[in-house]
């Protein structure tokens with residue numbers, strides 16, 4: 001007897017088994033959203049361990065829509081609330097903050113002075129270089145400014161020079 005492919009019918013138990021298997025796979029790979037009623041791939045559903053199949057009954061698209069709508073609804077409310085809270089906080093703590101920063105400066109005065117001195121010493125060369133360079137680049141403007149200053153403060157300068165000469169003599 002010659003065997004020809006496709007001639008023998010596939011036994012019913014095999015087709016039944018296949019159908020059942022496919023149905024099982026189908027339900028494993030797809031899910032119908034309880035909100036929009038669409039059947040989608042299981043990956044389109046958020047994971048939810050409270051469900052027996054491990055996925056939420058509502059698809060991601062519907063969930064996102066829900067969150068977006070809620071966010072839009074709450075955005076202004078939350079913004080206004082935050083603003084009000086911040087204003088109140090600032091109002092309540094305004095004086096204590098000012099007092100705090102004043103006391104802090106007062107208590108750390110020496111530290112600040114010391115820091116400024118150290119900064120100057122460490123950066124003296126750079127500061128001098130910078131002013132030298134500024135002078136080089138703005139020679140004319142500096143000269144004009146100096147001249148104007150001398151003209152405007154002639155009396156003051158004369159007085160200063162007189163005092164200086166007196167102190168030189170003594």
Ligand SMILES: [Zn+2]
Pocket residue numbers: 033034035036037038058059060061062063
């Ligand atoms: Zn949906």
